[in-house]
Amino acid sequence: MIERLNPSSKDISIAVKDLDFSYGSSPVLKNIQLDIPENGVTSFIGPSGCGKSTLLRCINRMNDEIPSARITRGDIEIGGVNIYDSSVDVVKLRRDVGMVFQKSNPFPRSIYENVAYGLRLRGERDKAVLDQSVEQALHSAALWDEVKDRLQESALGLSGGQQQRLCIARAIAVKPRVVLMDEPCSALDPIATAKVEELIWDLKHAYTFVIVTHNMQQASRVSDKTAFFYMGEVIEFSDTSRMFSNPRFRKTEEYITGRFG
Amino acid sequence: MFNPENLIRKGLPKGHFKDLVVRFVLAGLTYVVVLIAALLFAKIIMDGAPVLFKAKAPFVDFEFLTAKNETLHVFDDAQGNRHQLPASRYNDYLAKYEGAPIFNEQTYSYSGGGIAGPIVGTALLTIGSMVLALFFGVAAAIYLSEYAKQSPFIHAIRLAILNLAGIPSIVFGLFGFSVFVLAVPVITPTPSDRSLLTIPLHINHYVMSFQGWNSSLMAGCATLACMILPVIITASEESLRAVPQGFRDASLAMGATRWQTIRKCVLPFSLPGILTSSLLAITRVAGETAPIMFTAAVAAKDDLPWQGLKSPFDILSSQVQALPYHIYTLAARIPSSEYTRRAQYGSVFVFLLLVASLSVGSMILRAKLRSKLKW
Ligand SMILES: Nc1ncnc2c1ncn2[C@@H]1O[C@H](COP(=O)(O)OP(=O)(O)OP(=O)(O)O)[C@@H](O)[C@H]1O
Ligand SMILES: [Mg+2]
Numbered sequence: 001m002i003e004r005l006n007p008s009s010k011d012i013s014i015a016v017k018d019l020d021f022s023y024g025s026s027p028v029l030k031n032i033q034l035d036i037p038e039n040g041v042t043s044f045i046g047p048s049g050c051g052k053s054t055l056l057r058c059i060n061r062m063n064d065e066i067p068s069a070r071i072t073r074g075d076i077e078i079g080g081v082n083i084y085d086s087s088v089d090v091v092k093l094r095r096d097v098g099m100v101f102q103k104s105n106p107f108p109r110s111i112y113e114n115v116a117y118g119l120r121l122r123g124e125r126d127k128a129v130l131d132q133s134v135e136q137a138l139h140s141a142a143l144w145d146e147v148k149d150r151l152q153e154s155a156l157g158l159s160g161g162q163q164q165r166l167c168i169a170r171a172i173a174v175k176p177r178v179v180l181m182d183e184p185c186s187a188l189d190p191i192a193t194a195k196v197e198e199l200i201w202d203l204k205h206a207y208t209f210v211i212v213t214h215n216m217q218q219a220s221r222v223s224d225k226t227a228f229f230y231m232g233e234v235i236e237f238s239d240t241s242r243m244f245s246n247p248r249f250r251k252t253e254e255y256i257t258g259r260f261g
Numbered sequence: 262m263f264n265p266e267n268l269i270r271k272g273l274p275k276g277h278f279k280d281l282v283v284r285f286v287l288a289g290l291t292y293v294v295v296l297i298a299a300l301l302f303a304k305i306i307m308d309g310a311p312v313l314f315k316a317k318a319p320f321v322d323f324e325f326l327t328a329k330n331e332t333l334h335v336f337d338d339a340q341g342n343r344h345q346l347p348a349s350r351y352n353d354y355l356a357k358y359e360g361a362p363i364f365n366e367q368t369y370s371y372s373g374g375g376i377a378g379p380i381v382g383t384a385l386l387t388i389g390s391m392v393l394a395l396f397f398g399v400a401a402a403i404y405l406s407e408y409a410k411q412s413p414f415i416h417a418i419r420l421a422i423l424n425l426a427g428i429p430s431i432v433f434g435l436f437g438f439s440v441f442v443l444a445v446p447v448i449t450p451t452p453s454d455r456s457l458l459t460i461p462l463h464i465n466h467y468v469m470s471f472q473g474w475n476s477s478l479m480a481g482c483a484t485l486a487c488m489i490l491p492v493i494i495t496a497s498e499e500s501l502r503a504v505p506q507g508f509r510d511a512s513l514a515m516g517a518t519r520w521q522t523i524r525k526c527v528l529p530f531s532l533p534g535i536l537t538s539s540l541l542a543i544t545r546v547a548g549e550t551a552p553i554m555f556t557a558a559v560a561a562k563d564d565l566p567w568q569g570l571k572s573p574f575d576i577l578s579s580q581v582q583a584l585p586y587h588i589y590t591l592a593a594r595i596p597s598s599e600y601t602r603r604a605q606y607g608s609v610f611v612f613l614l615l616v617a618s619l620s621v622g623s624m625i626l627r628a629k630l631r632s633k634l635k636w
Contacts, residue, residue, distance in 0.1 A: 062514055067410055095516030105507030107526060117525075118515040167511070174515060 012096075012177045012208045013038040014059060018074035021054060023066070028054050030232045032074070036225070041200055041209040043219040043240070046229030047255065052212045053102060055229075056180045059083075059210065060097035061090045078178065095122075098176030102183050102212075104164040106155035111147050114155045114166055118174035137173035140203070141165045142195030161188045168196065178208045185218060197222045216256050220244045228252045302613075309610025312603050325607055328375030329565050330582065335600050336366040345600060347373030370595050371561060371587070372604040376611065381566045382478075382581030383615075386557060387547045389482030390489065394546075395539060397486070398493030402535075405494070406501045407523055419498075426491035431551040437484025438555040443473040479577040481557020485546050492542045493535075500534030501527060533630035540623030544616050550585040558586040560594065584612045 014036040021029035029051045036042045044052040054063070058076060061083060063069040075084045083093055106114050115134040116124075124130055134151070138144040143165045147158070155166055164187050171179060185193040193215075200209055200222050213219050219226050220240055227237040228251075236243060236252045247253040254260050315322055331347035338344060339362050346354055401422075409415045444457060452459045452470035460469040474480040504527050512522040550558075559580040563569075566581050591605045 060514060062510065065510070065513065091516050091518050093516075094514055099514040101507065101510060101514075103507060105505065105511045107508055107511070108530065117512070121515060121517050121521060121525075170511070171515070 012079050014178065014208065014210070015077040016055070016058075016074070017077065019055075019058070019071065019076065020073035021051075021058065021063075021069070021071050023070075024068040027072070028232050029058075032234055034227055034234060034237055036208065036210060038208045039205055040224040041204050041211060041222050042225045042227065043223035044210065044212045044227050044229060045214070045216065045219050045255070047260070048214075050229040051232045052229050053182050056099075056182055056210060056212055059178070059180055060094050060099050062094075062099065064090060095174065096176050097178040097180065098171040098174065100164075100168050100171050100179070100181040100184050102186070104160065104167050104187065106158070106163050106166050106170070108154060108156050110152045111155050111158070111166060112151040115169050115173050117170060122174065133173055137169040140172055140199050141169035142192060142199060143169055161192050164188060165192060165196065168199070172203070176207070178210070179203075181209065181211045183212050183214065185213070185215065193218070216244075216258075228255060230255070305606065305609050305613055308602065308606035309613070312607030313610055313614075325375045326380065326611070327377050330371055330376060330378050330561065330587070330604075331374040332371070333369040333373030333600060333604075334366065335369065337364040338362075339364075345373075349374075367600075369598065369600050371591055372595070372601045376584070376587065376604070376608050378562055378565050378582040379584040379587040379608070380611070380615075382558070383547055383584040385478055385566060385576070385581060386481050386485060386553060386583055387543055389478065390485035390546050391539065391543060393482055393486035394489045394493045394542070395535075398490050399497050399535060401490075401494050402497035402501055403523060403528075406498045407519070407527065422491045422494050426495065429551075430488055430549050433484055433488040434552040434555055437480060437487065437552060441474055441480035441483045442476055442556050444471055445473055446471045447474065474578060476556055476559075476580050477578045478557055478581050481553045481581070481583075484552045484556045485549065488549065488552050489542050489546050492545070493539060496538030496542070497531070497535045500531035500538065503534060504530045533626075537623050537627040537630060540619065540626060543623075544619045547619065548585055548612075548616055550583075550589050553583055553586060557581060558583045560586070560590045584608065584615070588612060 014034070016032050016034040016036070019029055019032040020027065021032075032055060034042075044056065046052055057063045058071065059078075063071075071084065075082045077083065078093075078097070081088065107117065109117075112134055115137050116130050119130055119133055124133075135144060135148075138147060143162060146162060147166075150157075155163065158166060164184065168181070168184060185196055188196065197218065200211070203209075211219075211223065223240045225238065226240045226243045228235045228243070228247075228249075230251055236247060236249050238248070243252065244256060247256065313322055313325060314320055328347070331349060334344075334346050334348065334351040336344055338358075344354070405415065405419065443455075446469050448462065448467055448469055450466045450468070452468050453472045456470040456472040458471040462469055474483075508526045508530070509522055512526040513519070517525070557580060559582060562580065562582050566576060566579070570576055570579070588605075588608050591601065591608060595601060597605070
């Protein structure tokens, strides 16, 4: 069973090994090989529908919830543990591998309760601890100043961008080790985007971030490594600086320069 | 070329004639329906309202609502005054004026006193069956929508449940009679003669006897619950499905178990929907006669439901009167006359009032919750 990775345990790198994935009978991911380094930011780029979200959801096994989803070959290891092994407890896995979804999905509860949700799940009852964690998470997600006076109001009263940052706060409030973000900034204005990128910069020494983004500048700004997906395959995976200055493949170059996609 | 003169109508609106006819026919049909409903309500209200409401303070005839149901005695005394007295007061009268002559005595069953028994009986049946149906129905709905894989087998089950909703209530009545009244097991030291099967338990001569619960509140509630279960399951499943998948995803992704997710992120948001749909189902449970005819209801009962019980639980195994069955009894089992009208129309009016307030209540609740729960 995967043990709860404590902050001192070093290895939180993710290794995707020869992964094939399909929804029902239609293959979506083909032969994915990725070594995602720990304590860094890796971004997934690629045209719409190429399978970025699908791979991301494989990393915390959220695809288990989709009946037709199937891994047909290969596996994924986190810190050397095969997360698809039958002895792995997915509930514990997901506590260490947090996720921010492409569509923001706050609960129709108060802002406070949204952020405290994960902590309460873990049995945290101490009001002081909760208050402090909530505030810290909201600070990290660059939302605190906007909501500090309305913590007890419904989260649905927030703007779209605020809701997305609330979801980020909710995910990091429980201090996972790996954070998967599916287009976290797609609904944010440049200022909020900058704040989220700052948050990623601040936290990346302790976490492993995987980010799906359609924003090339963002990928080049925040990520250490970038994977370019095309039609269910990883065409190129290398250091971000290298990929953006000197892509190895024509397709990659065409995509990052905006000639298709 | 556009010619404005073409727009001017010449002579009769020929093309519009058909339109007018269709419109008239449709409107006519609609108003016929409305008229029938209006006549029905007008009749009941005109004859029933005076029974319940009085011109003098306190304006409501509480006795009709709180007294027990009795036989009505109509007679003339020696002075030629006509008396209408329910059985108990008739006896008081006889005791008081011992030996006084009585003329033209007539008795009308079920027509005297009030309808406290049927009201309370219906309330007990409704509450009991709704508790049962909600418990089983919500559990089944949670399983079907949150746990079960969407296999052909589950689809077949869902289809079966939908079909169950269309079965006539008399069939449920007969089912309840043969199962709950005659066959379900009870644990007792003294099994009845018609027990289908007895299994000794070896504890103080207790046996498990498949002899049914007899005609009782318990059997009636179980039967009504069976009848309403498909509605509750379907409505609950719909409410559960209306909760966005995103809530479940977010919760699961934070390491919640499935049950935690359901308890904290699905049920709270679907409960209002489940409850409002169930309130509508209540009107059906309260109004049905067929399912309780053989399983719980009696036409006449000497005591009010809570009277004459050894322990509070005995109420479960006692028979009750019920409003819809009472109305049926008054309408079909006694000869109608001017002295039975009070009980007849009064009961129908109270019943109508009850059902109307339930459905209006559920509509208000629904509207309130709808506006509160949006995402
Ligand atoms: N639940 C599902 N069932 C069946 N097919 C799916 C499902 N989810 C996604 N797909 C298909 O899998 C493919 C990859 O989808 P995915 O969501 O991973 O793309 P993406 O790269 O994230 O795209 P985008 O950038 O638009 O978010 C698409 O062709 C999509 O139609
Ligand atoms: Mg996506």
